[in-house]
Amino acid sequence: MTNALLHPFAPPNKPESDYLNIVRGEGSLVFDSSGKSYIDGIANLWLCQVGHGRTEIIDAVATQMRQIEAYHTFAPFSNGPAAQVAEMIVERSPLVDGRVFLGCSGSDAVDTALKIARLFQQRRGHDGRQIIVKRTNGYHGTNFGGTSAQGITLNREGWGDLIPHFIEVPHDDLEVAATIFAEHGERIAAVLTEPIQGGGGVHPPVDGYLEGLHRLCEDNGALLIFDEVICGFGRTGNWFGAQTFGVTPDLIIFAKGVTSGYQPLSGVIVSRDVCNELEEPDFLLRTGYTYSGHHASCAAGIANIELMETEGLVDRVDNIGSQLRSGLAALKGDGLIESWRGLGAIYAAELGNDAVSARDKMLSAGVILRPIGTCLAICPPLVITDDEISRLIDTMADALR
Numbered sequence: 345m346t347n348a349l350l351h352p353f354a355p356p357n358k359p360e361s362d363y364l365n366i367v368r369g370e371g372s373l374v375f376d377s378s379g380k381s382y383i384d385g386i387a388n389l390w391l392c393q394v395g396h397g398r399t400e401i402i403d404a405v406a407t408q409m410r411q412i413e414a415y416h417t418f419a420p421f422s423n424g425p426a427a428q429v430a431e432m433i434v435e436r437s438p439l440v441d442g443r444v445f446l447g448c449s450g451s452d453a454v455d456t457a458l459k460i461a462r463l464f465q466q467r468r469g470h471d472g473r474q475i476i477v478k479r480t481n482g483y484h485g486t487n488f489g490g491t492s493a494q495g496i497t498l499n500r501e502g503w504g505d506l507i508p509h510f511i512e513v514p515h516d517d518l519e520v521a522a523t524i525f526a527e528h529g530e531r532i533a534a535v536l537t538e539p540i541q542g543g544g545g546v547h548p549p550v551d552g553y554l555e556g557l558h559r560l561c562e563d564n565g566a567l568l569i570f571d572e573v574i575c576g577f578g579r580t581g582n583w584f585g586a587q588t589f590g591v592t593p594d595l596i597i598f599a600k601g602v603t604s605g606y607q608p609l610s611g612v613i614v615s616r617d618v619c620n621e622l623e624e625p626d627f628l629l630r631t632g633y634t635y636s637g638h639h640a641s642c643a644a645g646i647a648n649i650e651l652m653e654t655e656g657l658v659d660r661v662d663n664i665g666s667q668l669r670s671g672l673a674a675l676k677g678d679g680l681i682e683s684w685r686g687l688g689a690i691y692a693a694e695l696g697n698d699a700v701s702a703r704d705k706m707l708s709a710g711v712i713l714r715p716i717g718t719c720l721a722i723c724p725p726l727v728i729t730d731d732e733i734s735r736l737i738d739t740m741a742d743a744l745r
C-alpha cells in the first residue's frame with residue numbers, strides 16, 4: 345500500500361501501514377483486516393445510531409440508486425426522498441413548522457447556518473449585525489466558518505486569517521456572555537453552541553446555561569443556533585438535544601446520526617420566523633450544494649429514521665445511559681478515573697493524564713473509545729447490548745489498572 349492517502353486529524357508523516365484497516369461492521373462491532381473484532385464505543389465518530397451492517401438502509405439506498413443515484417435540487421428541480429426526509433426531520437424537531445436545508449457534512453451545515461443567521465439579520469434591516477458568539481471547547485467542523493467558530497484553539501491556528509466578527513465566551517460562564525451582549529448586543533447576529541459540547545471533551549451545559557443564552561438572544565434580537573451534529577438523532581434521549589434541555593433555538597444544525605453514516609447527509613432546520621424572512625416574493629436564496637438533497641443520501645436518512653423509530657432507539661438511551669453511568673461511577677469508586685461527565689448516551693471519563701495510552705491499551709483489548717486530551721469519550725451505537733456495555737467498562741478497568 346502506498347502513502348497516497350492524506351488522513352484527516354492525523355500526523356501526515358504516519359505511514360499508511362501504521363493505520364488500523366477497518367473492513368467490516370455488524371451491530372456495535374467492527375472488524376479489522378486481520379479479522380479482529382472491536383466494540384465500537386464511539387459509534388464510528390459519534391454517529392452510528394443504528395449500528396453497522398443494517399441491510400434495511402443498505403437495501404433502501406441500493407433501491408434508490410437503481411432508480412436514480414442523484415439529481416440536484418436547485419430550482420426548478422426537486423425529488424421525493426429529499427422532500428420526505430425534510431418532513432420527517434422537522435416533524436421530530438422542536439421546529440415543527442420550520443423547513444430543512446440539506447447538505448452533506450456537519451461542516452457545510454455549520455457554514456449554511458452562519459450564512460442564514462447573517463442573511464436573516466440583513467433582511468430585517470440590521471446590516472450591522474454580524475457578530476457570532478461562540479464558546480470555548482466548541483467544535484463546529486473544519487470549513488472556514490466552523491474553523492472561525494472553533495472554541496478549540498489549536499484547530500484555529502495555521503490557516504491564515506479566519507472570518508471576522510467571532511467572539512468567544514467561556515463555555516460555562518453565562519455572566520461573561522451577558523457582558524458581551526451588554527457591550528455588543530446591537531451587533532450580534534447569533535450565538536452558536538452545541539447543546540452538549542462533544543469534540544471539545546463532552547461538556548454538558550451547566551444548569552441554566554442554555555436557557556440563559558436563549559434569554560440573551562431573545563432580549564437582544566440575536567438568533568440562537570444549536571449545532572446538534574452529535575446531539576441530534578437520539579443521542580441525548582430525545583430526537584434533539586433542544587428537547588432534552590427544553591430550549592428551542594432558531595436554527596438547528598444536524599448531520600452524522602441522521603443517516604447513521606450510511607451516506608453523507610447534513611442540514612439546517614430553519615424556524616418558521618426565519619423562514620418568513622426568506623419566503624418574501626422575489627428573494628433568491630443564493631447558497632447550496634450540488635449534493636443538497638442527494639437522492640441516495642436522503643433515502644438513507646429516511647430508512648435510518650424509520651429504523652430508529654421501529655426499534656425504539658431513542659427510548660433505549662435511558663437504559664444505555666444508566667448502565668454507562670453506573671459503570672463509570674464504579675470506575676471512579678475504584679480510583680481508576682478521576683471523574684466522569686455526560687448524559688444520555690454520550691460520556692467522558694476524566695483520567696487526569698493523557699488518554700492516548702489508555703485508548704491504545706483498550707484498542708489492543710478490542711474496544712474503541714476516543715481520547716480527547718485527558719479524557720476518554722464514550723458514545724456507542726444505540727443498539728449496543730447490555731453485555732457489550734459491560735465488556736466496554738471491564739476493558740476500561742483493565743486498561744486503567
Ligand SMILES: Cc1ncc(COP(=O)(O)O)c(C=O)c1O
Nearest residue numbers: 449450451483484485571573574
Ligand atoms: C458539533 C459538530 N459540528 C460540526 C461537525 C463537523 O461535521 P463534519 O465532520 O461532518 O463536517 C462535527 C463533527 O464532529 C461536530 O461534532
